[in-house]
Amino acid sequence: PIPYMRKSAFQGGLYLARVPSVPKLDIRIEGGSTSPVNYCAVCFYSNAQYLSGYNNDGRLIGTWIGRASQGELIRTNYWLRPRQKIGLELRHRKIDRQYLPQGGTQNDVAVNADIFAGPGFRFSGNLQYERWQIPLLAANRQSNVAASLEFSFWPAVHKH
Numbered sequence: 001p002i003p004y005m006r007k008s009a010f011q012g013g014l015y016l017a018r019v020p021s022v023p024k025l026d027i028r029i030e031g032g033s034t035s036p037v038n039y040c041a042v043c044f045y046s047n048a049q050y051l052s053g054y055n056n057d058g059r060l061i062g063t064w065i066g067r068a069s070q071g072e073l074i075r076t077n078y079w080l081r082p083r084q085k086i087g088l089e090l091r092h093r094k095i096d097r098q099y100l101p102q103g104g105t106q107n108d109v110a111v112n113a114d115i116f117a118g119p120g121f122r123f124s125g126n127l128q129y130e131r132w133q134i135p136l137l138a139a140n141r142q143s144n145v146a147a148s149l150e151f152s153f154w155p156a157v158h159k160h
Contacts, residue, residue, distance in 0.1 A: 009034040011063055013073075024079045032063065033070040035096040064091070068099030083116035095134065104134030122152040 013030025065071045071093035077085045089110040097103035110128035117123060131143040 009063075011065065025076060026079070027074070027076040029072075029074050031070070031072040032065055034063065034065050035068050035070055035099070065093060066095075068096035069093050070096075080115075083114075085114050087112045087114075100134065100136050102135040104132065104136070106130065106132040106134075120154040120156055122150075124148075124150040124152075 009032065011030065011032030013028060015026070015028045017026050019025040019027055064073070071091065073089070073091045075087065075089045077087040079085045087110075089108075089112070091106075091108050093106040095104040095106075108128055108130035110126060112126040113124065115123045126146075126148045128146045129143065130146070131141060133141040
């Protein structure tokens with residue numbers, strides 16, 4: 001709310017369904033902050049009625065930015081065909097030092113593909129590299145790689 005901007009979370013972005021001069025490319029840019037200017041530990045993601053806060057089975061509900069953080073995200077897809085795309089995602093997140101001692105940063109990049117290969121067949125894959133430094137969790141900078149591959153098949157219904 002406008003009267004409480006110094007205690008408000010914000011998130012905004014821009015989505016272009018077609019990038020000028022590259023009609024098969026879309027792009028989404030977003031960013032925001034859940035770190036209030038006047039710091040208070042329970043401004044966001046808290047709930048006096050439900051002591052577990054704003055979560056589902058211990059998992060935080062809401063924005064990818066998370067508690068007391070600011071972040072930016074760029075996601076783009078190149079559409080080979082209407083049901084075939086290759087994507088790239090870049091993300092940065094910085095955790096407020098007033099929320100976690102010494103704060104923290106998280107950066108990741110991911111490449112993905114989603115390909116429908118004929119009637120009833122779909123292939124999806126994702127490869128992500130992440131680098132993070134959160135002194136409360138680990139003394140040194142950490143990194144990891146995650147990969148996934150999915151194959152889906154929907155049999156056609158034959159009418160007799």
